[in-house]
Amino acid sequence: MIAFLAIIIPTCTGFFAVFIRQTRLREMCHLTGSVLTSLIILVLVGEVAKSGSLTSKNQFFHIDALSAVILIIIALVSLTTSLHSIGYIRHEQQEGLLQDRQVKQYYMFYHWFIATMIFVAVVNNMGLLWVGIEATTIVSAFLVAIYRKGEALEATWKYLMICSAGIAFALLGVIILYASSMAKLGANNQVLNWTVLSNSHLLLQPDLVVLSFVFIMVGFGTKVGLAPMHFWLPDAHSQAPSPVSALLSGVLLNCAMLGLMRFGIVAENTLHGQIIHHLFIGFGLLSVIVAFPFILIQQDFKRMLAFSTVEHMGIIAVALGIGGPLGYAAALLQMFNHSMSKSMLFLTAGNVNQKYKSKQMPRVFALLRIMPFTGVVFLIGTLAITGVPPFNIFTSEFSIFVAGFRQGHAVLTSVLILFVAFIFAAMMFHVMKMLFGAEAGERITPGEVSRWSVVPLVLPLIFVIAFGVYMPTLFTQLVHHASIILAGGGHV
Amino acid sequence: MILLQALSIVLILSTLGLLWIKRIITAIKILSAQSLILGLMAFLIAWQTHTVDLYVMAALTILMKAIGIPWTLSYTMHKIGVARETEKLVGREISLLIGGGLLTLGYIVTARLPIAAGGLSREYLPISIAMLMIGLFIMTTHQKAIMQGIGLIVMENGLFLVALVTTYGMPFLVDIGVFLDVFVVVILISMLTYRIDKTFQSTHTENLRRLRG
Numbered sequence: 001m002i003a004f005l006a007i008i009i010p011t012c013t014g015f016f017a018v019f020i021r022q023t024r025l026r027e028m029c030h031l032t033g034s035v036l037t038s039l040i041i042l043v044l045v046g047e048v049a050k051s052g053s054l055t056s057k058n059q060f061f062h063i064d065a066l067s068a069v070i071l072i073i074i075a076l077v078s079l080t081t082s083l084h085s086i087g088y089i090r091h092e093q094q095e096g097l098l099q100d101r102q103v104k105q106y107y108m109f110y111h112w113f114i115a116t117m118i119f120v121a122v123v124n125n126m127g128l129l130w131v132g133i134e135a136t137t138i139v140s141a142f143l144v145a146i147y148r149k150g151e152a153l154e155a156t157w158k159y160l161m162i163c164s165a166g167i168a169f170a171l172l173g174v175i176i177l178y179a180s181s182m183a184k185l186g187a188n189n190q191v192l193n194w195t196v197l198s199n200s201h202l203l204l205q206p207d208l209v210v211l212s213f214v215f216i217m218v219g220f221g222t223k224v225g226l227a228p229m230h231f232w233l234p235d236a237h238s239q240a241p242s243p244v245s246a247l248l249s250g251v252l253l254n255c256a257m258l259g260l261m262r263f264g265i266v267a268e269n270t271l272h273g274q275i276i277h278h279l280f281i282g283f284g285l286l287s288v289i290v291a292f293p294f295i296l297i298q299q300d301f302k303r304m305l306a307f308s309t310v311e312h313m314g315i316i317a318v319a320l321g322i323g324g325p326l327g328y329a330a331a332l333l334q335m336f337n338h339s340m341s342k343s344m345l346f347l348t349a350g351n352v353n354q355k356y357k358s359k360q361m362p363r364v365f366a367l368l369r370i371m372p373f374t375g376v377v378f379l380i381g382t383l384a385i386t387g388v389p390p391f392n393i394f395t396s397e398f399s400i401f402v403a404g405f406r407q408g409h410a411v412l413t414s415v416l417i418l419f420v421a422f423i424f425a426a427m428m429f430h431v432m433k434m435l436f437g438a439e440a441g442e443r444i445t446p447g448e449v450s451r452w453s454v455v456p457l458v459l460p461l462i463f464v465i466a467f468g469v470y471m472p473t474l475f476t477q478l479v480h481h482a483s484i485i486l487a488g489g490g491h492v
Numbered sequence: 493m494i495l496l497q498a499l500s501i502v503l504i505l506s507t508l509g510l511l512w513i514k515r516i517i518t519a520i521k522i523l524s525a526q527s528l529i530l531g532l533m534a535f536l537i538a539w540q541t542h543t544v545d546l547y548v549m550a551a552l553t554i555l556m557k558a559i560g561i562p563w564t565l566s567y568t569m570h571k572i573g574v575a576r577e578t579e580k581l582v583g584r585e586i587s588l589l590i591g592g593g594l595l596t597l598g599y600i601v602t603a604r605l606p607i608a609a610g611g612l613s614r615e616y617l618p619i620s621i622a623m624l625m626i627g628l629f630i631m632t633t634h635q636k637a638i639m640q641g642i643g644l645i646v647m648e649n650g651l652f653l654v655a656l657v658t659t660y661g662m663p664f665l666v667d668i669g670v671f672l673d674v675f676v677v678v679i680l681i682s683m684l685t686y687r688i689d690k691t692f693q694s695t696h697t698e699n700l701r702r703l704r705g
Contacts (some may be wrong), residue, residue: 127666131666131670135672141680145684150702153691154701154702157697158700158703160681161641161644165647171670175659175662178662178663182659187660189664235703
């Protein structure tokens with residue numbers, strides 16, 4: 001019931017946003033909608049943390065610890081980006097880059113986007129999980145295209161075509177899985193339900209399950225942004241409005257990863273073999289390796305952040321492939337930490353973009369002097385994202401490395417560490433020039449863009465700094481439960 | 493069932509026909525015919541197996557895929573000026589040859605699949621897999637935006653047939669969801685094609701090469 005409410009509220013907010021004429025009133029509606037959505041999600045997560053997984057009476061919704069982790073990410077990141085959106089959109093409107101009609105569309109699709117992502121996290125039927133993930137692509141494509149300029153249209157076209165074609169293969173995988181589970185359980189509407197399929201005593205036909213999972217890995221892997229299917233990701237992330245980039249990178253990819261994890265668990269229950277792990281590790285490691293040269297030669301800072309996202313999705317996939325209690329828990333922590341730091345970075349990148357009117361790194365200089373707060377947050381974010389202690393990602397990446405060595409993947413983990421170090425060097429090289437570089441001719445008056453684009457950054461900043469040192473027990477317990485589900489422990 | 497077989501032959505011919513045509517309007521018409529056949533096949537299978545859900549799906553397929561989607565696409569074509577020709581990286585003769593190759597491949601890869609549901613899958617699964625691959629082939633070789641979209645719809649049609657012949661359709665809600673997704677994708681494709689045409693004065697995807705690295 002609460003889950004239903006969590007989907008309905010953003011959907012309605014989206015509808016209202018189109019019909020409200022006055023800007024102030026629309027922003028109020030947007031804010032109340034976002035705050036309510038986040039609150040309800042947190043209530044839902046609290047329920048799960050207290051009393052274990054929830055299933056609705058008609059079996060439509062199922063919320064376990066795994067979805068709770070994703071839901072926390074949705075709640076926190078969407079709240080931050082909602083607040084930031086107000087400042088960002090006002091500025092774009094002043095600059096004449098967005099018309100009133102586009103602003104209305106922005107708020108509408110923004111809330112629908114969040115609704116689809118919540119749907120992905122709470123739905124029980126794995127066919128509907130696919131439908132939800134495809135719906136996130138469609139709704140966010142409207143958001144990526146919002147500027148209607150040449151590059152934005154190109155990015156949207158690639159995003160839509162690559163993701164839809166990729167995810168079509170995932171649907172083939174779902175159909176094969178359905179055929180296999182139908183052969184076992186007979187035809188009824190429940191056989192694609194997670195609550196049925198996650199039962200570890202259910203023995204499906206192994207060869208069909210392998211085939212199905214390979215298709216699903218390719219399909220959802222495209223959406224997660226794993227190399228070599230990542231080509232849409234840097235384009236869409238760099239061309240979308242910054243709050244949307246933050247949502248895409250911080251939340252959407254994790255939702256797709258949730259799909260991958262759920263199907264992975266089902267496949268693992270039948271196969272008990274190495275193949276699932278090998279697929280995760282292979283695609284993950286390739287993503288980390290591919291991301292490095294692109295980060296090194298990058299000129300556009302939003303694209304650089306996008307490739308860093310490819311790297312981190314790769315790390316998460318490797319961690320899922322390594323497995324073991326520590327590996328799974330570390331993968332989930334990495335997911336949360338990455339969402340916090342990367343959404344923060346994309347929002348600061350939005351501020352920088354609006355101030356310097358350029359996304360090119362050579363045209364950004366003396367950031368620390370011109371925008372003191374944004375500059376400092378950008379520095380902290382970069383340090384965090386590249387895995388420097390004492391920030392949050394260091395903790396989770398370190399756990400992943402430890403898990404890797406413990407599970408006997410010494411060579412693999414060493415390669416991973418090597419490339420993470422390379423990427424640290426490359427990103428630092430770029431960011432230092434932006435932060436401290438000397439002025440190159442143009443004069444830019446110091447000062448932040450607006451209060452709305454600065455204050456929201458505090459929320460993720462708290463998590464970036466605090467989670468490196470201390471994590472609340474409630475949260476670690478939730479992650480622990482989720483990692484048991486990942487290890488095939490079924491309903492916790 | 494002889495009628496079903498006849499329909500499936502027309503289905504595969506229409507898919508191969510998409511590789512041969514020169515004008516985009518013709519492609520849209522073929523797509524409409526293809527979806528109509530798909531709807532009729534769903535209808536026949538529903539009649540054979542007495543599945544109520546499938547009747548609804550058949551009606552929806554004919555209504556949305558055979559009428560709604562082609563109408564939306566041709567409306568877009570009308571808005572950006574009709575009589576556009578397709579452009580592709582591979583010539584017509586070679587594409588047709590590759591299409592035949594993909595069909596053969598469909599038979600080879602599905603021959604060893606242990607999908608047991610009903611007797612339908614053995615006959616029709618190869619065709620549906622071939623449709624999926626030919627759809628992907630159209631997406632990758634055509635350079636006009638709208639033709640890439642048509643390739644995507646052919647892929648979706650292939651998937652619909654896979655689900656139809658292996659499991660007599662997915663669970664009802666899932667099928668409806670997939671349908672809704674496909675329909676919105678088509679609207680988005682139309683909108684984007686229109687915008688791309690307005691911005692670049694052409695729907696050639698050669699213009700979409702600026703974002704790199």
